[in-house]
């Protein structure tokens with residue numbers, strides 16, 4: 001069978017695969033992208049977009065209720081059917097026509113079907129009718145197959161027909177009682193969303209709620225979850241899950257507690273979609289997370305570059321950072337690196353430099369759309385200390401900032417920054433409070449660009465905005481930060 005040949009073959013047309021293909025095409029190479037489901041991937045239909053649409057109406061309602069005049073105009077309750085309809089619209093009605101048109105417009109070839117590595121630079125594609133074709137890549141194959149939900153081996157759970165994040169994101173009904181296992185970002189966001197949509201929610205958070213963020217930020221979310229009526233089982237660990245003939249799910253906790261629900265959402269992490277990808281054909285274990293070097297080339301089991309470096313892995317599947325914007329950042333970098341290598345250019349001279357995805361290491365921004373919202377970039381104080389650096393943290397009451405008080409009556413929030421005492425730059429920033437997500441990019445610039453504190457004093461925040469938190473944090477860090485030079 002003859003193989004269709006392209007410069008680059010990308011497996012997976014999620015946000016990352018699409019962007020890799022686009023970047024190499026813009027660099028003058030030809031690209032095919034293989035997709036087994038919908039072009040646009042998890043983010044477009046079952047993750048970022050629909051989940052944020054599920055949360056948005058309730059957030060707007062909370063905001064307006066903190067303004068007496070506007071709040072007086074709101075006399076009814078959330079229209080759940082309208083929220084779900086808008087969610088469907090943001091999931092493009094689960095159709096990928098728009099993204100398919102975009103691929104065609106960008107000059108990228110779409111091959112529908114399941115892709116598998118079959119050998120050096122070759123990929124077989126099984127289409128929905130079972131027909132198999134072969135693609136070969138002149139320069140590179142890129143794995144961008146993302147992840148799927150990991151279902152933990154809790155006795156009875158798999159047979160209890162649990163919801164995964166896909167079900168929670170796309171359900172056309174709101175269960176009366178929803179139990180959620182897992183207090184990470186997905187569990188917390190979905191507890192917030194479904195509670196606001198009217199479900200009685202129980203959240204089982206063995207390791208606490210949002211354990212990866214600063215303690216003052218997770219504490220604010222715990223307080224709001226409890227205030228909204230979520231039944232929070234902190235430290236709880238399910239011992240067994242069953243669904244009876246009537247459909248009721250029973251979760252027995254190790255401490256003897258019992259939770260009854262109509263649905264149980266499992267939000268306990270992700271597994272790489274590499275189980276049926278042909279990894280074993282290139283000497284890697286099926287189902288493993290491919291390890292990569294700093295230009296995202298896949299490493300062999302011995303830790304050395306696989307073969308001559310024709311295989312790359314970008315986005316969620318390489319486990320560096322499981323966020324769309326970071327995956328797309330990797331996609332731009334890896335696209336340029338592939339073009340540089342294919343055209344004899346120097347990779348070190350590419351815009352991304354020697355260590356390609358540098359911001360994957362120290363400046364990852366994330367907004368958690370909980371109530372209240374959390375915005376973070378860089379390291380927490382705990383993580384910064386663990387690196388052995390000399391660090392100092394300062395915090396400030398966001399509600400005391402004029403712009404925040406104006407934003408909403410009774411505004412409650414907090415922000416903090418983590419300072420590297422040697423370089424006098426920011427290692428991290430966290431804010432918690434309504435609408436803090438829009439504060440984040442200033443912090444991302446400060447952390448990613450390693451702006452010295454004495455220069456930050458000259459970035460004057462406009463009055464009266466929430467950004468004045470920057471001035472207050474600098475003041476809290478001490479007047480001398482305006483003049484102090486790096487040690």
Ligand SMILES: Cc1cc2nc3c(=O)[nH]c(=O)nc-3n(C[C@H](O)[C@H](O)[C@H](O)COP(=O)(O)OP(=O)(O)OC[C@H]3O[C@@H](n4cnc5c(N)ncnc54)[C@H](O)[C@@H]3O)c2cc1C
Nearest residue numbers: 012014015016036041042047048115146315316322323324
């Ligand atoms: C509930 C939830 C909410 C989230 N919210 C946010 C958010 O608000 N912001 C944010 O930044 N991130 C969010 N994320 C994370 C975000 O969804 C991922 O980081 C992002 O989708 C990763 O993109 P990707 O292209 O690497 O993988 P994916 O989006 O998973 O795309 C991979 C694609 O590869 C295809 N594929 C897999 N295997 C094969 C194969 N063998 N052959 C052919 N095709 C294949 C899949 O069908 C899929 O289309 C969320 C995740 C979840 C679960």
